[in-house]
Amino acid sequence: MVTRTVQEKLAILSDAAKYDASCASSGTSKRNSLDGKGLGSTEGSGICHAYAPDGRCISLLxxxxxxxxxxxxxxxxxxxxxxxxxARFSVDEVVSLTIEFYRRNYIEGLFLSSGIIRSPDDTMLDMVRIVRKLRHEEGFKGYIHLKTIPDAAPELIEEAGRLSDRLSINVELPTDHAVAAYAPEKKPGQIREVMGRIRARKQAGKDKTHTGKRPPKFAPAGQSTQMIIGADGSNDATVLGQSTRLYSSYKLKRVYYSAFSPIPDASAKLPLIRPPLQREHRLYQADWLLRFYGFELGEITGVTADGNLDLEIDPKLAWALEHRGLFPLDVNTASREMLLRVPGFGVKTVQRIIGTRRTRTLRYEDLTRMGASLKKARAFITAVGWTPGGLTDSANLRARFAPPPEQLSLL
Ligand code: SF4
Structure with a gap:
């Protein structure tokens, strides 16, 4: 077997982790080492992120x-x-890399995942040893997100939850059928069972015992999951339907969509259907609309005949263009629910509109200061000093937003 230096292992194993999208680190409990014990800290408001050019978060090791x-x-x-x-890191190598990087201010925490070696239990045990050592021997109080192996022993997952900020278990693909076809060793029922246990355990951690004490915290930043997009033939309606069920069944913090990247080894023949990163981006936008903007799944995925999101324009704009009869809306009188459906208006903009119009009438110029993107919104609203006239129903409205068609090369 090849002997590798830690640097060589780091190059291989950080590159291998880039396919994992679930690295955001917000929403954990506040913890710090200002009392001189241990090192590191987390902020209740979340840890800062940096993003690689492809949009993935890199602030964690x-x-x-x-x-x-x-x-x-x-x-x-x-x-x-x-x-x-x-390559394979030893327990001590991961611990010392984390501490070294933290001390040099390169990172604010650790995101640790793993391939499965020997058995799920052996693998999970080594991951737990890493976190145990970081917390108990090094006094590390920074953020830890641990990718959990669903078929590992429950007591290992229990310990992982007590030591980590966030646990995640990948559901892998949008349907059980796809998992059976492309990840035959994985068992969707078992994955969901463990997600259910984590949810129940986290809930139990909030209840006081009969002595009035709270039990030790369990995964205070919650759990998340990841779905690979584009490796099977599922359309966006199926993907978003699955994530809607997961959010409500397991109180997930996030469902991450990871665009399937073609594998260099051509022996794996999988359908690559739509531009993967653009699709991933539109799925995140749709996911946001479902969770925070009051949209129903069928409204978003019913815009196109095949249940896929429009890749050229964002899903809210696609919906508004199909429902022009509901617009233009008067920003001084429209309900919050309808204002949230205006392209170019975010949740904060709508809050500001509603707050301000209690005391005065809104003019068109006010909306820019409130964070609205008027380039998108102007065709769908009226305000003092603005009416879109025929713009709302104009035949070329979509063309104003969609990217211009590209001339295909003949070569
Ligand atoms: S996705 Fe499957 S093959 Fe890849 S590391 Fe995880 S268990 Fe192994």
Whole structure:
């Protein structure tokens, strides 16, 4: 077996982790080391993020413990049948890298995932050892997000939850059928069972015991999951339907959508259907509309005949263009529910509109100061000093927003 330096392992195992989208670190409980004990801190308002050019978060030390794996998920570059460079960190190596990087201010926490080596229990035990050592021996109080292996022993998942800020378990693909086809060793029922246990355990952690004490915190930043998008033939309605069920069943903080990247090894033949990163972006926008803007799933995915989101324009704009009869809205009288449906208005803009119009009548110029994107909103609203006239119903309105068609190369 090749002997690698820690730097070489880091290059391989941080690169291997880039396919994991679930790295946001907000919403944990406040903890600090200002009392001189331990090091590091978290903020209740969330840890800052940095983003790589492809939009992924890199503020955490985001690594795999190993990219060796005994499973053979077709969409995964680390599957056992893939011909990639392999490496494995020891427990001590991950601990000292985390501490060194933290001290140098490179990172604010750790995101740790792993391929499965020997068995799910052995793998999870090593991951728990890392976190245990960081917390108990190094006094590390920074953020830790641990990717959990669903078929590991419940007591290991229990300990992982007590030591980490966030746990996540990947549901992998949008349907059980797709999981059976592309990740045959994974069991969707078991994945959901563990997600249910984490939810129940987290809830139990909020209740006081009969002595009035609270039990130890369990995954204070909650749980999240990830779905690979574009590796199977599921349309966006299926993807968003699955995430809607997951949010409500398991009180998830986030469902992350990870665009399937074609694997260099051509032996894995999977359908690559739509531009993956653009699709991922539109799914996040639609997910946001479903959770915070009062949209129903069918409203967003019913805009197109095939249940896929329009890739050229954002889903709220696509919906508004299909429902022009409801517009233009008078910003001085429209309900909050309808204002949230105006393209270019965010939740904060709507709050500001409602707050301000209690005391005075809004003019068109006021809306820019309130954070509205008038380039999008102007066709859908009226205000003092503005009426869109025929713009709302104009035949070329969509063309104003959609990117111009590209001339295809003949070569
Ligand atoms: S278990 Fe995880 S690391 Fe292993 S092949 Fe499947 S997705 Fe990849």
């Amino acid at each position: 985001k690594i795999l413990m190993t990219n060796f794996c005994i499973y053979d998920c077709s969409y995964c570059v680390n599957r056992v049948s893939s011909n990639v460079d392999r």
